[in-house]
Every structure is written in structure tokens, then in C-alpha cells.
Amino acid sequence: MTSRFSLCAAGIVALGTLAACSNGDFIYGKALGDLASFTGITTGLEEVDPNTAEIAVTPADAEPPLVVGFEAIRVAIPFAGASGPSKTYVSPDNVVIAMNGPFVTRATGIGADLNGGYLPAGSPWFGNLAAAADEGASSDRVLEYWELGRLTRAKFRCDLSTSPRADGGQVIEEYCKRYFEPEEFTNRYWTRADGSVECSLQQFHPQLSQLQFFATEQQALTLNLTEQGC
Numbered sequence: 001m002t003s004r005f006s007l008c009a010a011g012i013v014a015l016g017t018l019a020a021c022s023n024g025d026f027i028y029g030k031a032l033g034d035l036a037s038f039t040g041i042t043t044g045l046e047e048v049d050p051n052t053a054e055i056a057v058t059p060a061d062a063e064p065p066l067v068v069g070f071e072a073i074r075v076a077i078p079f080a081g082a083s084g085p086s087k088t089y090v091s092p093d094n095v096v097i098a099m100n101g102p103f104v105t106r107a108t109g110i111g112a113d114l115n116g117g118y119l120p121a122g123s124p125w126f127g128n129l130a131a132a133a134d135e136g137a138s139s140d141r142v143l144e145y146w147e148l149g150r151l152t153r154a155k156f157r158c159d160l161s162t163s164p165r166a167d168g169g170q171v172i173e174e175y176c177k178r179y180f181e182p183e184e185f186t187n188r189y190w191t192r193a194d195g196s197v198e199c200s201l202q203q204f205h206p207q208l209s210q211l212q213f214f215a216t217e218q219q220a221l222t223l224n225l226t227e228q229g230c
Helices: 004-018 127-135 216-220
Strands: 068-072 073-079 078-081 086-090 095-100 103-108 114-118 138-147 151-166 172-176 184-191 195-204 213-214
Touching: 068 095, 068 216, 073 216, 086 103, 127 151, 127 172, 127 184, 138 213, 213 216
Parallel strands: none
Antiparallel strands: 068 073, 068 213, 078 086, 086 095, 095 103, 103 114, 114 138, 138 151, 151 172, 172 184, 184 195, 195 213
């Protein structure tokens, strides 16, 4: 298991002041920053019509912050309100992440952006993810992201599979293959015995590492989901 010190040190070495660890402490509000120079990915987001990128967020009851990671970075992004069926989290430096239940639907302001991630309203993913995985369910998924100033819409066919966790939960894999293209990815969800999602790894851009979502700050400080899971 990666130690708190090594995790923080890795983030600081990688991104300097953008890292989310400081002397082993968890930082609230400071987000992932503009990662374009670090990742080498440029999306032409500066060319996007700001009206297209505007987010309509309505007031809602207070929620805990979203605990999220990208590679060695770990942050807690404050809750801002509701946007349709999604809960939206916005950092002081304008990183925006929206979640529909346990699924990421938007991730902007981090250099390479997911403008929208969509599952059909009737998808079995929304009813009971664990039960859908037990049945080997399939669903379409659409990802929209900005690339060179244009909105790219990619449609995937996704299949669920599952394996048991020692605590009675499941590790659910969502394998997605793009229609008519070689592009593919696998999202992973760690569920508790009651079927709720504890942690997840989710794709938000085809050329970047996945976002990591944690239930607690302690998990974020001690775990790298790509290495040892949740």
C-alpha cells in the first residue's frame, strides 16, 4: 500500500503547487488545475463558445465534498448544487465535476475535458448496478469531449462483469468498446455488501488516466486504485 508520505511526495514532484497534499495533510477546495502542460494534451478549449460550456446549477441542500484523484493528485471539491439529475462540484479554480449517482457526467477545467458522459435513462446501471453486473448486463454509453476546438461525440457499447470482494461486496468491471473504432476502456467500481459504490475508476478522456473517486479522505491519502484497488 502506498504510504501517505510517498503519495504526497509524488504529487508534489509531478505538479509542484498543484498537488493536493501538503505535509501529509488533505487540502480542501484546491483542485486539479490546468493539466495540459503536464499531460501534453491540448483540447482547444479556449476556442469553445462560453455559452456552450456554461453550467446551469440550481441550489440544493449541502452535500459533502467530492473526494477525487488523478494519478498522484488527491483533492476534495466543494458541492455547488444540482444540474439536472447530476450533483455538481466546483473548485475555487473552476474545476467542475458532475456526478449522476456514482457515475461521472462532466469533468471540465483540467486541461482535457469531458463535456458530457451519458447513459440511457433506462439503463440497468441506474437501477441496481450490482444486480445488473450479476446478470452481465449491457448498455450504450456516450462520451463528449472537446478536441482541437470541436466537440467529439463517441458512442460505446459497455458490458458489466463482476467478482466478489472479501467483505461481501463486489468488484464490478464495465468494459466499453467504441462502435466502429478500436478505442476501448474499462471502468471499475468497488461496491459494498449493500450494493452502494465505495470507490471507482472512471474514464473521462480517451488519452488520459482515469479519475479516481473515493468515499473518504483517508482512502484518498492511502490508496491508488489503479494499483491495489479499494
